[in-house]
Amino acid sequence: MALSDHAPAKVNLTLAVLGRRLDGYHALDSLVVFAQARDRVTFEPGKALALKLSGPHAAQAGAIDDNLVLKAARALASDVPGLNLGAFILDKRLPVAAGLGGGSSDAAAALRILARANRLSLNDPRLFKVAGRIGADVPVCIDPRPRRMRGIGEILSPPLAIPKLAAVLVNPGVAMPTKDVFALLDFKPGAPLKAVPRARNPPDDFDRLIEFLSAQGNDLERPAIKLQPAIARVLAALRKEPGCRLARMSGSGATCFALFAEDAAAQAAAVAMKRARSGWWVAATRLDC
Numbered sequence: 690m691a692l693s694d695h696a697p698a699k700v701n702l703t704l705a706v707l708g709r710r711l712d713g714y715h716a717l718d719s720l721v722v723f724a725q726a727r728d729r730v731t732f733e734p735g736k737a738l739a740l741k742l743s744g745p746h747a748a749q750a751g752a753i754d755d756n757l758v759l760k761a762a763r764a765l766a767s768d769v770p771g772l773n774l775g776a777f778i779l780d781k782r783l784p785v786a787a788g789l790g791g792g793s794s795d796a797a798a799a800l801r802i803l804a805r806a807n808r809l810s811l812n813d814p815r816l817f818k819v820a821g822r823i824g825a826d827v828p829v830c831i832d833p834r835p836r837r838m839r840g841i842g843e844i845l846s847p848p849l850a851i852p853k854l855a856a857v858l859v860n861p862g863v864a865m866p867t868k869d870v871f872a873l874l875d876f877k878p879g880a881p882l883k884a885v886p887r888a889r890n891p892p893d894d895f896d897r898l899i900e901f902l903s904a905q906g907n908d909l910e911r912p913a914i915k916l917q918p919a920i921a922r923v924l925a926a927l928r929k930e931p932g933c934r935l936a937r938m939s940g941s942g943a944t945c946f947a948l949f950a951e952d953a954a955a956q957a958a959a960v961a962m963k964r965a966r967s968g969w970w971v972a973a974t975r976l977d978c
Contacts, residue, residue: 696728696798699790709876744781757796786864788940797830853977855955861919873912913942930958
C-alpha cells in the first residue's frame with residue numbers, strides 16, 4: 690500500500706548568525722515555523738529504491754541521484770539493517786534554492802515515511818542521526834512544528850506555541866544557493882560567537898508576536914540582497930500591501946514572507962502580487978504547523 694506525507698515549507702521568522710566555527714559551519718539562532726505551502730512525497734514499499742519527480746518545479750530540482758530524498762533513504766538503510774525500501778514520487782510544489790528548506794523537508798518526509806513503513810518510532814535516534822548527516826535543516830523538519838533552532842541546526846527547542854499566522858510567500862524567480870550568501874559574511878573561523886539576548890518564548894498573541902519579531906531580523910537578508918537585488922523589490926512590494934504587519938526574507942532567500950492579521954488580507958495581497966508580477970512565485974498560506 691502506498692504511503693504519503695507532506696513536506697511543508699520551512700520559514701525562518703528570525704535568523705541570527707552568531708559566528709563561524711572551526712569546522713567552517715556557521716552558528717545560528719532562528720525561530721522556525723512551517724507553512725501549509727508544501728511539497729508531497731509518496732512511497733510504494735517493496736520496489737527497488739527509486740525516485741520520480743513531478744510538479745511545477747520538478748525541472749529545477751537537479752539530478753535525481755543527488756536528491757535529498759534518495760540520500761536520506763540510502764543513509765537510513767546503512768544505519769538500519771534490513772530496512773525495507775521502495776519507490777518514491779516527489780511532487781515538487783515549492784521553488785528550489787529558495788530559502789524555504791524544501792529539499793530538507795522532502796528528506797525529512799522520506800524519513801518519516803520509511804519509519805512508518807518499517808515500524809520505527811519517530812523518536813528513534815537513528816532518524817535524527819541520519820537527518821543531521823543529510824543537511825543542517827533536516828532535523829528541525831522531522832517533526833515540523835514551531836521551534837527555536839540553534840547551533841548549525843542540531844539544537845532544537847521543544848515545540849513552541851505561537852498564534853496561527855496568515856502569510857504570503859513570494860519568490861522573484863531567482864535561485865539563491867545558501868553557500869553563496871554565507872560566503873559574503875566576514876566571520877573568522879573559531880572567533881568567539883556573538884552573544885544573543887537570553888532566550889524567551891515568542892508571545893502567543895498576534896500583536897505582541899509582531900512586536901517580538903520586529904525587534905529581531907534576518908542577518909542573511911543584507912548579503913542576499915547584494916547578490917539578488919530583486920529581493921529588495923519583493924520586500925518593498927509586500928510592505929505596500931494593505932494589512933502587511935511584517936515583511937522579511939526567509940532563510941538564505943530569495944523567498945520573502947509577509948504576515949497579516951487575517952487570511953482575507955493575505956489572500957488579497959497574493960492576488961495583487963500575482964497580477965503585478967507574473968514571473969514571481971506567490972502563495973497565500975498559513976504558518977500554523
